[in-house]
Amino acid sequence: MLTLYLSLIETAEDRRLFERIYEKYRVDMYKYAYVMLHDERDAEDVVQNVFLTIIKRGVDKLRDLEGQDRLWVYLSVVVRNQCSAFAKKRGMRMAMEQEYNDHRGVKTNDALPPEEANYQFLVNAIRSLPPTYADVLYYALVQEMKAPEIAKLLKLEPAAVRQRISRGRRELIKLLGEDHIT
Numbered sequence: 001m002l003t004l005y006l007s008l009i010e011t012a013e014d015r016r017l018f019e020r021i022y023e024k025y026r027v028d029m030y031k032y033a034y035v036m037l038h039d040e041r042d043a044e045d046v047v048q049n050v051f052l053t054i055i056k057r058g059v060d061k062l063r064d065l066e067g068q069d070r071l072w073v074y075l076s077v078v079v080r081n082q083c084s085a086f087a088k089k090r091g092m093r094m095a096m097e098q099e100y101n102d103h104r105g106v107k108t109n110d111a112l113p114p115e116e117a118n119y120q121f122l123v124n125a126i127r128s129l130p131p132t133y134a135d136v137l138y139y140a141l142v143q144e145m146k147a148p149e150i151a152k153l154l155k156l157e158p159a160a161v162r163q164r165i166s167r168g169r170r171e172l173i174k175l176l177g178e179d180h181i182t
Contacts, residue, residue, distance in 0.1 A: 005051055014059040021062060025072065029079050036083040046082045053078065072155040080131060125176055133168030140165050
């Protein structure tokens with residue numbers, strides 16, 4: 001696939017930059033997409049779309065981000081946005097929508113056991129938070145990862161991850177109320 005991408009890029013300098021980015025971040029981008037979509041093929045499709053988007057926008061725009069060590073932040077945001085768009089395109093139902101329907105008395109698919117519905121509700125509540133908190137909370141609460149693991153994955157300092165988890169929990173409590181958070 002890399003050969004195909006490189007053939008779409010005009011200058012040798014941009015090809016080298018793209019290849020460096022591809023080799024360094026492809027696996028992390030895939031893991032991130034997989035965590036969000038829970039499907040190998042869908043995650044691979046998202047990562048391919050991200051790389052094609054990068055090529056379309058111009059690889060040279062990433063040079064500044066790479067120099068500032070902000071490239072992973074940019075790529076993770078693009079992956080997350082592509083996952084959201086992909087999920088919407090696929091017509092995936094959100095558990096928050098189910099909760100809203102239940103609250104309004106609208107009958108929908110009751111096939112999910114209560115534990116799964118609660119889990120989906122929590123996951124979607126986390127995803128509704130600002131990305132700064134949503135990413136770390138998802139890994140901490142849903143994937144049960146420790147701060148150092150999250151820091152390594154997101155290329156952040158462990159102290160920053162702990163702070164984001166703390167602030168994110170407060171935002172989640174405000175959103176859901178105290179009785180939903182343990």
